[in-house]
Amino acid sequence: MTFWRSKRASTQDKAVAFDLEAASYARFENVGLEISGRTILQDLSLQLNQQRIGLVGLNGSGKSSFVRLLNGLRQPTSGRLEIFGADAVAARKDLPRHVGFVFQNPDHQAIFPTVEEDVAFGLRQLGEDDRLALEQARDFLSLHGASHLAQRPIAELSEGQKQLVCILAVLIMQPSLIILDEPYSSLDALAARRLHAKLESLPQKIVMISHDPSQLEDFDRVVWIEAGGLRADGAPGEILKAYDDDIRAKAAAAGVDDWDRGHL
Amino acid sequence: MISLYHPGTSWLHRLPAGGKLIALAVVSLALMSQTSLPMLGAALGVTLVLYRSLGPGWVGRLAVIRSLLPLALVLLAFHGLTGDWLLGAAVALRLVVLMTLANLVTLTTRMDAMLAAVEPLFRPLSLFGISPRVPSLAVVLVIRFVPVLHQVQLALREAWQARGGRKSSWRIVPPLIIQALKLADHVADALSARGGASGMVPSSGAMARQTESV
Incomplete structure (x- = not known):
């Protein structure tokens, strides 16, 4: 155990410096992303600095890739991207420590058989001792009113409970920014509402993708991604209205059985 | 389970x-x-x-x-x-x-005690730059995802029957394999999003943050 720990400790000095208090936690300068020859994102320039930012766009618009750039799951292939003041490419290994990611489907995210093991995993990833990590995970679960779930197998939880566990498993790593990729899509309306309130109570900055505009109404800013670029960006009221109008217009223009043109 | x-x-x-x-x-x-x-x-x-x-x-x-x-x-x-x-x-x-x-x-x-007990056996792997956590993580992933794949199989069987298929069929095996591979992709992403299979380098900044809160 000590052998590999010490090996990891020796690389400590190479860790990239993050500025967690930076006014803009993400700074895109002409950022582009290509995956096996296909352009996914192109020439994006914007800064993220609000507490809670919503992301809208049709499927395939590139918004999932956009958020994956923020925690190092993808690296830009052109331009420059800074996360908390550090270069996203150079710092990609360290990004998960400061940028948590909650996926759309909890079954894709929870790695361990039981709740407490999955929550403890994040701490072990940060170098905590196995036993201490488990103790802290139990404390953390009871702090968030979920101690009754600690020993339960994740496979047996309800969808809402699973997503709560995924959020707590990310929260325990104390990220400064949390990315959520359509976190409510498998939840019923009540579970979605309750998790929304939970997210609202967090001090962390949030960037969230949602197909449900009502979940983004009270956010500070909404960014609309279309065809790999920035279509619009601004206050939720204005952007969500324009997005909704655009969808209605596209649907009307396409006609009922016109599946060739337009998006489906 | x-x-x-x-x-x-x-x-x-x-x-x-x-x-x-x-x-x-x-x-x-x-x-x-x-x-x-x-x-x-x-x-x-x-x-x-x-x-x-x-x-x-x-x-x-x-x-x-x-x-x-x-x-x-x-x-x-x-x-x-x-x-x-x-x-x-x-x-x-x-x-x-x-x-x-x-x-x-x-x-x-308990599973965690079992894994902690076998982990030393994998310690020589670190000579080749592989974290000894990797094999035990693999065991854990199998235990976690067998029930998930079972769910996928049941869903495929339902889809098969809903469209008039008889009881069960070998025909759901290829889609099951494809779904398993897709699932593996998602889980790999999820693992990377939390720092990868061998964990993150503890930096002084992270340790300080760790102690000042909770």
């Missing part, structure tokens, strides 16, 4: 996982060459006494024997047909004893 661990506080639960695994290995080696029916019968007796010490409900814990019976009978019949019923009985009995003993260790050892 395929984790067979049964929570409890018996003396077997309190024994360290490493000790139980070593004892199991020694007994298994000793019984491997054993063909004497009385000796194997005695081993079965001792095993039953060990189960008994788990307290009330111990008979139910022996359910593993039921799933072993068909295999034991096949072994017995095979040896019988080749003319050696006694050897067949010994082989079948040995199988039952070994599996029941192994099951006893599983019943009384």
Whole structure:
């Protein structure tokens, strides 16, 4: 155990410096992303600095890739991207420590058989001792009113409970920014509402993708991604209205059985 | 859930996982060459006494024997047909004893304790730059995702039946494999999003943050 720990400790000095208090936690300068020859994102320039930012766009618009750039799951292939003041490419290994990611489907995210093991995993990833990590995970679960779930197998939880566990498993790593990729899509309306309130109570900055505009109404800013670029960006009221109008217009223009043109 | 661990506080639960695994290995080696029916019968007796010490409900814990019976009978019949019923009985009995003993260790050892016990065996891997956590993580992933894949299989079967397919079919196997591969992709992403298979380099900044809060 000590052998590999010490090996990891020796690389400590190479860790990239993050500025967690930076006014803009993400700074895109002409950022582009290509995956096996296909352009996914192109020439994006914007800064993220609000507490809670919503992301809208049709499927395939590139918004999932956009958020994956923020925690190092993808690296830009052109331009420059800074996360908390550090270069996203150079710092990609360290990004998960400061940028948590909650996926759309909890079954894709929870790695361990039981709740407490999955929550403890994040701490072990940060170098905590196995036993201490488990103790802290139990404390953390009871702090968030979920101690009754600690020993339960994740496979047996309800969808809402699973997503709560995924959020707590990310929260325990104390990220400064949390990315959520359509976190409510498998939840019923009540579970979605309750998790929304939970997210609202967090001090962390949030960037969230949602197909449900009502979940983004009270956010500070909404960014609309279309065809790999920035279509619009601004206050939720204005952007969500324009997005909704655009969808209605596209649907009307396409006609009922016109599946060739337009998006489906 | 395929984790067979049964929570409890018996003396077997309190024994360290490493000790139980070593004892199991020694007994298994000793019984491997054993063909004497009385000796194997005695081993079965001792095993039953060990189960008994788990307290009330111990008979139910022996359910593993039921799933072993068909295999034991096949072994017995095979040896019988080749003319050696006694050897067949010994082989079948040995199988039952070994599996029941192994099951006893599983019943009384938490998965995390089991993994912590086997992790040192993988330590030489770090000579090749592979974290010894990787193999134990692999074990954990199997346990976690067997029920998930089972769900996927049930969903595919439903989809098959909903469109008029008969009971079950081998035809759902290719889509099941594709879904499993897609699932693997998602899980790989999720693992990277939390710092990857071998964890993150602890930086001084992170440690400071760690201590000042919680």
